[in-house]
Amino acid sequence: MSSVADYKQEMRFETFSYLPPLTSDEIRAQIQYVISQGWNPAVEHVEPSGAMRNYWFMWKLPFFGEQSVDSVLAEVEACHREYPDHHIRLIGYDNYTQSQGTAFVVYRG
Template structure:
């Protein structure tokens, strides 16, 4: 069995905070984000964009950016909406979600833009 790694994170150290699975990995570049959007579209999931202040990232409530993009299959349109949200809220985390209609749950959720962390 491989050795387990403990990620030292605490509320007192904003730079150590983690808020979802991909946050333990290096930030995704634009090509990696595009591939995630392509995956969401290929699964037939409905993309949605949410945002929140970094200090509220642990909250269950994130602000919805417009309505979910029901049936949207154009990757560039989805990425443009994520960029628009990021430009409108440059200090917020921006999360991309893929809603699975059949399972009535999120099939994917990841922060694609990280706001600056405050102490």
């Protein structure tokens, strides 16, 4: 079994967790995708020790009907300023399926 690669003991969660951190342009593109799908963006945060819990703390209410990438990005940044040591994730809620269309961590605490 010596040929099997050891994975770093880093916590992995949500979409894109095995990729390098997203750039600001990639984050902007993902927010644009959420909006273009008609999903409702929402921002959540949690302290790193609670990252594997099912429920994270919601930053405000979901942004129902929001069409501006800049507005969503401003809320992500505001949450990060308020909780700089927390994990911050963006979720796209799908009204049709009544579930999350996507979720990914924007900032790691």
